[in-house]
Amino acid sequence: MLWTEKYRPKTFEDIKGQDRIVERIKAMVKDKNVPHLLFSGPAGVGKTSLALVVARELYKGENWRENLLELNASDERGIDVIRNTIKDFARTKAMGNVPFKLIYLDESDSLTKEAQHALRRTMENFTNNARFVLSCNYASKIIDPIHSRCSIFNFKPLQKKDIEDYVSFISKNEGIKVENKAIDALYETSEGDLRRIVNILQSCAVLNKNVTEEAIYKVVSAARPKEVRLVLEEAIKGNFISARERLLEVMLQHGLSGLDVIKQIQKEIINLAVDDKKRMDMIEACGEIEFRMVEGSDEFLQLQALLARFCK
């Protein structure tokens, strides 16, 4: 059993650290008057959990899953799939004594503009039957017409206090002991991502019921691909082709996106054995390429350009 599911909040009260958002949504659900919602914010702060709670509360006593369609935009290959599935679902009336169906579209910022425009029509046309909950990491990647049709909620990264509460709740329940220093370490390594924290915690619990700071760093470093560093070292030595080959493998093996890689490169530059001038140049290049990656379209090509610059 994965703790991320076991301890996923089941009620509004369970959701930590987003009090103001929860309060407003709760009022909407109580009136059974929920507009389209747009949740934005970093990973692991409760967007999906809140959407699921909304469905549970709205459809209390009914089979709540019947009236909920959950889709993940980054997994659905073509826009057509999304269009058809969503349309088919939205076209028919909700089952049971409930006002409307709910469509939860996760990671909707990975939809193309085209797809978003298609979505916007569907949102309009089927408002009577279905309401949308969209979630995304970056609200800026969602087109204006969708913004204007939604109530927008910006989720904040969780505070240390919230994380402490959550961790101590789990540890009490599971009969494990988490040292204070370990909680600090969890907070440090997770960037406020509760989902990751729970995964790390459960991994540690397998190793030892007494969770120490060391155990946490051990698990975290095991889960982080070390190969990115090797790729960089290879590039600095001037071996472009093998650095590139290696990078391709790492990205596929660990399912990393270009942005994941560049974030890690940026963190590694400080540790590399290069002179100061080179280091400055590398940092500048890293920023420039991250910018082009967001503006451009082929993440792997941009990373190659970065490696080529490091080879210099």
Add this chain to the structure above:
Amino acid sequence: MLWTEKYRPSAVKQIRGQDVERICSFVLNYNREKHKAILIHGPTGTGKTLIANVLAKELGYELREINSSDNRGKEEIVSVLGNTLNQGSLFGNKKLILIDDVDAFSSGDRGGLKAVSELIKESRFPILMTANDVDLEKMSCLKNVVEYFEFKPIPLLDIFEFLKEICHKEKIKYNENDLRSLSRLAGGDLRAAIIDLQTLTENDKELKTSEVNNLDVRYHQEEIYNLLVKIFKTKELKLIQEDIDRLNIPLIDMTKPSISSVVFGNENCLSYYLEENIPREYDNINEAFDLMSRADVFRGRIIRNQHWRYLVYVRDLYSCISLVKDNRNIANVKYHSTKRSPKNNFKLWSLVNRRRWGVADKVATHSHISAWRALTEIPYYSIISRGFDFGEIGLEEEEIEWLRKKVII
């Protein structure tokens, strides 16, 4: 199901278009052989890995395989191979050792090849190795310890016959001319031919002439290589631009990523040929890649805003790659097509087809996240699976077993 799997030969006599007798006799008369290993080299899709698998099965040998999805540094090689070579006789069963893609030992596999070349000498079991390319510097340590054996491209007629058989079994409508062109386009790569056949006929069980004609990109390869020579060896900007305009393949790939953010759908685009070959041709790759990177920003703008006029800047930036070379590289360089396409890089298939994806998919559904996110969390699941029950997530026994066995800590 992939036809390359479905129609994989299961016995030596079913292997077509390749002379495998020497390999068989080597394995059978192993004790009398001078060299302890054979390095089978040749282009992709000619049956190199296949022969090892089939032989092992047919002779009832246990196949011990080390491929490019494993870590292959010195330590790993010694721990896997070293043990195998010594322990084997204890249990009495015979083994066949396969070291796949020896030309793909990466820089991370430090000392791996060296270790292989030393272990070979003591081996009590036949070793088969495969490689596309044997002229690489790093492989020189194998020179005196292995026998080289070349696998030739599969003859056109054999490919044709094989495809024909598949068509009959799958009840696919075709005419012989189209099937012959399809076989020719594969250029001796039987696997590519089968994949093409499956892709083209998957929807309506019919091989259409128009579809085959669309596929003749491989046919255009000469044209592309001529253009690459112009860009890499001259500075004739105007001529290069004209040539690019006349090119029969797209400048940039306008498909979406099909696997991860790395592999896109249309492998035959000028951009991929450039990116693959710049480092083979230029010393100052930085400036050339900077141009590629700027061109990609325009590609992003084209995709987002559908403003196709930007394509001229992509063309012009690509042409400018000809201007940034310091000195003309007079060596005759062999050009490659992109390694980012699974068709050209078998290693990719093994990375993407693995169990990992099945596991990520199931966990993703169970825990309301995308398969991509689940993929990055697999190391955690691997540890967790050793202490907790994973049954309710819907994983199969063997998937759980796979998770548990993954070495993380």
